[in-house]
Amino acid sequence: MKQNKDLFKFFFWWKRKENEQDVLGFDVSFGDEFGNGMGPRKFSYNELAKATNNFADDEKLGEGGFGAVYKGVLRDSSTNVAVKRISRSSKQGIKEYASEVKIISRLRHKNLVKLIGWCHEKELLLAYEFLLHGSLDFHLFKGRSLLPWEIRYKIVQGLASALLYLHEEGDFCVLHRDIKANNIMLDSAFNAKLGDFGLARLVDHGKGSQTTLLAGTMGYIAPECHRKGKASKESDVYSFGVVTLEIACGRRSIEPTFDEQEVSLVDWVWEAYRNEMLLGVADKKLSADFNAKEMECLLHVGLWCVHPSPSMRPSIRQAIQVLNFEAMLPNLKCKVPIPNYDIPSTFVIKTSEPSSLSITLPR
Structure with a gap:
């Protein structure tokens, strides 16, 4: 060459x-x-x-x-x-x-x-x-090990740092479009490393979004993407928020076998917040062995990031400031508003060779 x-x-x-x-x-x-x-x-x-x-x-x-x-x-x-x-x-x-x-x-x-x-x-x-400890998914959901609270909080901070670099600190803005537990790897010291850029797109910093075919993994895709397939910094932040809630709660974003009110992690955590029982969603496997202030912070930031309206979500820099206790917790409404656009109730999902959609199911 x-x-x-x-x-x-x-x-x-x-x-x-x-x-x-x-x-x-x-x-x-x-x-x-x-x-x-x-x-x-x-x-x-x-x-x-x-x-x-x-x-x-x-x-x-x-x-x-x-x-x-x-x-x-x-x-x-x-x-x-x-x-x-x-x-x-x-x-x-x-x-x-x-x-x-x-x-x-x-x-x-x-x-x-x-x-x-x-x-x-x-x-x-x-x-x-090669990353010694494999994916975050293995530890959170498949029982490879019980991640202690200090490591979980460090993983969220590391993921946020990676996203800040992608969105704001490079020559181009990189939209990852597939942030999920399975794409977050852990090194020998359990530092988080975001991988799998197969769906990523480069956009100009001034533009910050790209209309494209719907892509990502069910449970992590921002609601506005279902309608327009428009990837943006805000849709990446939504996926980051879902992973943040998964780390705090120790469960997947979608659990079809759970009770109806608990199938969606996002809906379940919002309901707990509305009922002033937010810490009740903390991962039971931790046996309450966590810093309550940090847990509350993580859950608040997670909910802030998964707001259904993109304009109400923080930038990743704002989320980092709260995670580092450099800014106050966000003022969340007791009941999340319904976004002002329609989301189709059904759509085609293909896990291989998609011709019009690039969606995968969580594993």
């Missing part, structure tokens, strides 16, 4: 049948760091195959709608990595690969998962830093 050239085309031969190949071509804009060694490196297929023992099943860390993730060790540096292998059948996965490489390669922040390298030689592969 030539230096000082932002745009280039690459073509990838995608094997669909044993003796048949189709050509898929797409454009991806990369910064100069790909040519001068400052950013992620290009791997050969053989390097990443060897690192993962040829993508052995016992190295698999997990699997999503667009492919599986494997633990690997780079032979030349003994570095542990997590290798995402895009599914051969996923055209949406190909788009996510392009978005991921284009966007995350430009980002540098301690609370973002670091992209180590990429490969589109025989398959679409992405290599990330």
